[in-house]
Amino acid sequence: MANGKADTTLSIGELATRSGVSAEAIRYYEREHVVPAAARGGPGRYRRYDEYDVERLQFIRRARELGFSLDEVRELLALNDGSPSRPCTDVNRIARAHLAQVDEKLARLGALRAELDRVISECAGVVPVADCRILSALSGGPAHER
Amino acid sequence: MANGKADTTLSIGELATRSGVSAEAIRYYEREHVVPAAARGGPGRYRRYDEYDVERLQFIRRARELGFSLDEVRELLALNDGSPSRPCTDVNRIARAHLAQVDEKLARLGALRAELDRVISECAGVVPVADCRILSALSGGPAHER
DNA sequence: TGTACACCTTGTAGTGGCTACAAGGTCAAC
DNA sequence: GTTGACCTTGTAGCCACTACAAGGTGTACA
Numbered sequence: 001m002a003n004g005k006a007d008t009t010l011s012i013g014e015l016a017t018r019s020g021v022s023a024e025a026i027r028y029y030e031r032e033h034v035v036p037a038a039a040r041g042g043p044g045r046y047r048r049y050d051e052y053d054v055e056r057l058q059f060i061r062r063a064r065e066l067g068f069s070l071d072e073v074r075e076l077l078a079l080n081d082g083s084p085s086r087p088c089t090d091v092n093r094i095a096r097a098h099l100a101q102v103d104e105k106l107a108r109l110g111a112l113r114a115e116l117d118r119v120i121s122e123c124a125g126v127v128p129v130a131d132c133r134i135l136s137a138l139s140g141g142p143a144h145e146r
Numbered sequence: 147m148a149n150g151k152a153d154t155t156l157s158i159g160e161l162a163t164r165s166g167v168s169a170e171a172i173r174y175y176e177r178e179h180v181v182p183a184a185a186r187g188g189p190g191r192y193r194r195y196d197e198y199d200v201e202r203l204q205f206i207r208r209a210r211e212l213g214f215s216l217d218e219v220r221e222l223l224a225l226n227d228g229s230p231s232r233p234c235t236d237v238n239r240i241a242r243a244h245l246a247q248v249d250e251k252l253a254r255l256g257a258l259r260a261e262l263d264r265v266i267s268e269c270a271g272v273v274p275v276a277d278c279r280i281l282s283a284l285s286g287g288p289a290h291e292r
Numbered sequence: 293t294g295t296a297c298a299c300c301t302t303g304t305a306g307t308g309g310c311t312a313c314a315a316g317g318t319c320a321a322c
Numbered sequence: 323g324t325t326g327a328c329c330t331t332g333t334a335g336c337c338a339c340t341a342c343a344a345g346g347t348g349t350a351c352a
Contacts, residue, residue: 011328011329012328012329013327013328013329022310022311023328023329024310024311024312025309025310025311027330027331028309028310028311032309045317045318045329045330046318046319046328046329046330047329047330055285055286058285058286059284059285059286062283062284062286063284064309065258066258066261066262066265066284067258067262069308069309070308070309076281076284079275079281080275080281080284080285082275083275084274084275084276085274085275085276086274086275087271087272087273087274087275088269088271088272088273088274088275088277088278088280088281089271089272091269091271091275091278091280091281092266092269092270092271092278092280093271095262095265095266095269095280096266098262099259099262099263099266102255102258102259102262103259105255106252106255106256106259109248109251109252109255110252112211112212112213112248113245113248113249113252115212116212116213116241116244116245116248117245119212119241120238120241120242120245123234123237123238123241124238125233125234125235125237125238125239126233126234126235127233127234128230128231128232128233128234129225129226129228129229129230129231129232129233129234129237130230130231131234132234132237134234134237134238134241135222135225135226135234135237137208138205138208138209138212138222138226139201139204139205139226140201140204140205140208157299157300157348158299158300159298159299159300168339168340169299169300170339170340170341171338171339171340173301173302174338174339174340178338191300191301191346191347192299192300192301192347192348193300193301210338215337215338216337216338293352294351294352295350295351295352296349296350296351296352297348297349297350298347298348298349298350299346299347299348299349300345300346300347300348301344301345301346301347302343302344302345302346303342303343303344304341304342304343305340305341305342305343306339306340306341306342307337307338307339307340307341308336308337309336310335310336311334311335311336312333312334312335312336313332313333313334313335314331314332314333314334315330315331315332316329316330316331317328317329317330317331318327318328318329318330319326319327319328319329320325320326320327320328321324321325321326321327322323322324322325
C-alpha cells in the first residue's frame with residue numbers, strides 16, 4: 001500500500017500511452033471481459049488505472065503480437081493469475097496449439113504463394129489479354145486444377 | 147443461340163453445386179456487384195443462370211483461392227471482359243502487387259512463428275507457473291522486447 | 293386438384309479485433 | 323468562468339462471407 005508504485009493513478013489515455021494499447025482497445029477489452037471493469041476513482045466517473053494495469057495491458061499486447069486470440073489471452077491471464085505453484089502444462093498446451101495453427105497458416109499461405117508465383121511467371125504482361133496466362137489460369141486453364 | 151449450352155438454365159442452388167461457390171456467397175456477390183444481377187426467368191421470380199455464369203463463378207472462386215480480394219476480382223473480371231487485344235499489363239500489375247502482399251504476410255507470419263517458437267522452446271511445460279518462461283516472456287521477460 | 297416438400301426469397305445478425313466516429317460530459321488550469 | 327483537452331457511451335464500419343428467420347415458389351406425385 002505504501003510502495004510508491006501502486007498508488008499512482010492513470011487515466012485511460014495515460015495507460016494507453018504507457019502500455020502501447022489504444023484507449024479504444026482497452027475499453028473494448030473491458031467490454032469483452034479480457035480485463036475487469038476499471039475502478040472509477042477520484043471526484044468524477046473516469047476510469048482510473050495503476051502500474052499493475054500497465055503490466056497487464058503489456059502482457060496482452062505481447063500475446064496479441066504473437067498472434068494469440070483474445071480467448072487464448074483470457075486463458076493465459078487466468079493461468080498467470082492462478083496458483084503460482086501449479087505446473088505450467090496448460091500454458092504450454094495453449095502455446096503449442098497456437099504454434100501448430102500458425103504453422104498451418106504458413107503452410108497454406110506458402111502453397112498459395114507458390115501457386116500464385118507459378119501463374120504469374122507464365123505471363124510477361126505484354127501479350128494481349130486474350131492470351132494472358134494469368135487470366136486463362138483463373139478461367140480454368142489447362143496447367144492444373146483438375 | 148442454338149449452341150445447346152447457353153440455353154440450359156440453372157437455379158442458384160445448381161449454380162452453387164456446379165461452381166463450388168455457395169448460394170449465399172453468390173447472392174452476396176450480386177449485392178456487392180461482383181456479378182451482375184441475375185435474370186429472373188421462367189414462370190416465377192427465382193434467379194436463373196446458365197453455363198456462362200458457371201464459368202464466371204469458377205473464375206471468381208479460383209481468384210479467391212489465390213487470395214485476391216473482391217476488389218481485385220472485380221478488376222480482373224473487368225479486364226477479362228474488356229478488349230481482348232489490349233495487353234495484359236494491368237492483370238500483371240494486380241497479380242504482382244498481390245504477390246508482394248502475400249510475401250509481406252509470409253514474412254510477418256514467419257517472424258511471428260520464430261518468436262513464438264523461441265518463447266515456447268524455453269519452457270518444458272512442467273515447471274511451476276511462477277517460473278514459466280512463456281508467461282515471463284509475455285510479462286516482459288529479460289530475453290528480448292526492448 | 294390438393295398437398296407435401298425441397299428449394300428459393302429478402303432481411304438481419306454474427307464472425308474477430310478492433311477503429312472511427314458522434315454527441316455529450318468532466319477535469320484541470322488559468 | 324471559460325477554455326480546451328480529455329473522457330464517456332453508443333453505434334457503425336472493416337472483410338468476405340455464414341447462418342438463420344419468416345415466408346414465398348416450383349414441382350412431383352396422389
